[in-house]
Amino acid sequence: MYHYQPFDTQFVRNRVAIFSDQIARRIDGSLTEEEFRPLRLMNGLYLQLHAYMLRVAIPYGTLNGRQMRQLARISETYDKGYGHFTTRQNIQFNWPKLTDVGAILSDLADVEMHAIQTSGNCVRNVTADHFAGAALDEIADPRPIAELLRQWSTDHPEFQFLPRKFKIAVTGSPNDRAVTKAHDIGLRMVQNALGTPGFEVSVGGGLGRTPMIGQVVRDFLPTQDLLPYVEAVLSVYNRLGRRDNKYKARIKITLHETGAAELTRMIEARFIQIRPQFSGQDQQVLAAITKAFAPPLYKTADLSTYQATYQADGLFRSWVDTNVSAHKQAGYAIASISLKAQGQTPGDATAAQMRVIAEMAEQFGHDELRISHEQNVILPHVHQSDLYALHQNLSAAGLATANLGLISDIIACPGMDYCALATARSIPVAQNIALRFDALKLEHDIGPLKLKISGCINACGHHHVGHIGILGLDRAGVENYQITLGGDATETAAIGDRAGPGFSYDEIVPAIERLIMAYLALRIERSESFLKCYQRLGAAPFKEALYPKDRENHAA
Amino acid sequence: MSHFTPKVVTGNDLLLGDVIYLTETDSWSRDLLLAQLITDPDQAARKLAYAETQTHKIVGPYLADMQAAPQGPMPMHFREGFRTRGPSNYRHGKQEGLL
Incomplete structure (x- = not known):
């Protein structure tokens, strides 16, 4: 690194x-x-x-x-x-x-860390695929580009007082795990006809009050043009972006009001203007950064013990099946540590747990860790022969919950338990949903499901792109929760549809339970996920489950 | 004359960030029950103006709606209720150490 x-x-x-x-x-x-x-x-x-x-x-x-x-x-x-x-x-x-x-x-x-530009109307922390450098489907590690952008954007004199905050995400894989389409700039690595990697550039994605999926402004941007092109986008936004109304100040609104074609034309014109100023020094810096992200010195080891323990130990097998992903290096795996033990606060880790995670990274993971936007921790490089010992250590620290990608792996913002902007609580709703489905012993049967909760319209909990999204609001002085259905955070990104009137704090967990029970009854086969089932059938049967005719609607 | 909802002056302590309330003696308390319940709009404006001069002690003073209860002011809105206790996921904040 x-x-x-x-x-x-x-x-x-x-x-x-x-x-x-x-x-x-x-x-x-x-x-x-x-x-x-x-x-x-x-x-x-x-x-x-x-x-x-x-x-x-x-x-x-x-x-x-x-x-x-x-x-x-x-x-x-x-x-x-x-x-x-x-x-x-x-x-x-x-x-x-x-x-x-x-x-x-x-x-x-x-320890080479800081809190600079984690707030304010500037370029925020550049995010990336949490499997970067390890994913089987990856074209190349996107982190050198992310680091280049971090260096370029930190204290950049032109971009310290943008109309509003600005978020950039980058992925090196066709499968988008970084929600790039919901960012002000989304960079998705692609290859041209010659097989040369470059970037598809999306602009104007964002969640919040006015959720929008980013629009592609460049199908293929050569890597050497990336910095001047991103600078051109920021430059056009800095001039056009509205400063009269903070709710209309993000680039997604600029794109909407200007039109994608005209904004693209302006970006390209600005790019042509500033491109000559980039004499190649950025590429020298990028080359040096890229060396720092060289893959670890992979080892080889016998896998017979791993295979035997996988067969013999059901808990271990369940964890591997749920929390371990394919690695590009033979014999290696990507291990996800869930910070979503049912009933715990999503994304929280105690100091003792953080130390165990650090030790596991040093002992079994080439000293590398990732934090995912889904609020979990990743050990990106673990040899399969070390997975059993890793699992044993994680179990002892309460870190071996086998629920990655399942209904209890909930994204939840801090909500009104902490946040001054929140309009309702998120954390206890997440805790109660996770506990309920754990008690029903249903979550593995339900299968892949992204449930995301935000405690206000700013959507830090990404509810719009959850297969099931929950938005906590204040309705006449009472917490009220709106459900959205059919959102998607991946390369096929979509904004969820609002299901109908909201539910009270006491009603939201039973409502989610009715929704899931309806899905289990409606799916054609076990492999049809909630999202696929929703896409096949549309909202109607799910709305019927949420708002049964024989009960009073909890209208808000 | 229109009905005036009683209020307290509240904000956050400059150094700790903790929620604090203005008392009758113009001091600051962490405890809502010790806050002055203001029932007159002119007095509310005067007290808030005073709080706004206390920038070395308080951040973001404002008037919060309350109702009178035997033990002292009681929040009208759930947000103010949370501010008197702390988060619901851990017993941190004001509720820390209480049973």
């Missing part, structure tokens, strides 16, 4: 010093809150419902054991002994004191 160069180290250290001084000046009264607020947001510090929250970037979701241990130590020293992994491959600490933030950022800098 990429390690900081002296420039990165100096830059991050300088920023820690600058922000520490700004904190001191806020406390001694030299800065007002109005003056301080944009400064703290630029450094990832929010003020939430009950406390400050520090959002730390995990660039393209990649970190190593040492970094994970430091996150554990920070959570114990300055917080309440846990961290929350988010849908943007960040980690959030929910209880830091203002007076400790400088020390936390300094501790992060010690």
Whole structure:
């Protein structure tokens, strides 16, 4: 993985010093809150419902054991002994004191981490496929591009005051695990007729108040043109994007109001204008970065014990079948660690769990970890002969839940339990749904299902692209939950359809249960997933299950 | 004369981020029951204006709707209810240490 160069180290250290001084000046009264607020947001510090929250970037979701241990130590020293992994491959600490933030950022800098541009109207943490560098279906590792974009966008003088925040996601695989179509810029690696890798560029995707799927503005962008092209997109957006209304300020609205053809024309014109300014230095930097992402030194080992334990141990087999994915290297596997034990808070890991994860990465995973946008942790490179020992260790730490991609593997934003913007709670809804289907012993029978919950219209929980989405709202002073159906976060991205009136907090879990029971009765065969079944039949039978005629609708 | 919903002045503590309330003596308390329940709109405006001068102690002061209860002010909205306790997934925040 990429390690900081002296420039990165100096830059991050300088920023820690600058922000520490700004904190001191806020406390001694030299800065007002109005003056301080944009400064703290630029450094990832929010003020939430009950406390400050520090959002730390995990660039393209990649970190190593040492970094994970430091996150554990920070959570114990300055917080309440846990961290929350988010849908943007960040980690959030929910209880830091203002007076400790400088020390936390300094501790992060010690392990090449920071919280810069995790908020504010700038280019946010660049996200990537969490299987990058390991996936069987991958054309090439997309992380060198993501790191190049991180370096280019960090403190970029032209793009520090964009009309609104700007999110970029990149994938190197045809199977999109990075939700690129729901990003301001989505970069999907493709090959041209000669087999040369390049990028399909989508612009204007986004969830939130006005969900939109990104539109392709370039079918094939050569890699050497990527930086000037992305700069051209940002440049056009920076000029056109609306600053009069924050709800209409994202590039998806710019695209909608300008028209895809005209916006594409403007981007191409700007690209031609600025392309000559890129003399090739970016390609030299990219070449150096790419070397840092060389594959690990794969080992070979006998697989007979793995095969025997797979046959003999049902729990292990279930975990392998559910949480382990195909690796491009023979004999290797990608192991996903679920942070969704039924009844626990989605995405949370205790300090003790973070240390176990770090140890597992160092012992069995070539010291590499990934955080997925689905709020789980990935060991991208595990030899199959090590899977059994890995599973044993994870089990002892409560980290071996075999539910990846199942109904209890729920994305949930912090919701009104933490977030100052939320209109309803998300976490307890996720907990209750997971516990209910665990009690019914149905989740493996139900099969692949993406359930995603947001506690407000900003859609941090990606509910629009969930096969089942739940949106928590405040309806006349009462929590109310709207269901959307048929969303899709992959390369066939789609926004879910609203099913009908919302449900109260007490009614939402039974409503989901009715929906799932209807699906089980309606599917032609076990292999027909909820999404496929919904696409075949349409909404009507599912609405009937949600709103049976013999009961009163819980209209909102 | 229109009906005025009683209010308290609340915001977050500058250093801790914890939810705090303005008391009758113009000090700040972590405990809603010690907050001053304001029943007069002019007084509410005066108290909020005072809170806005306390920038060395509080962030984001505002008036929150409350109802009078025997033990003290009671939140009208669930959001204010959560602010008096803490999150529902862990016993953190104000509820920490309470049974």
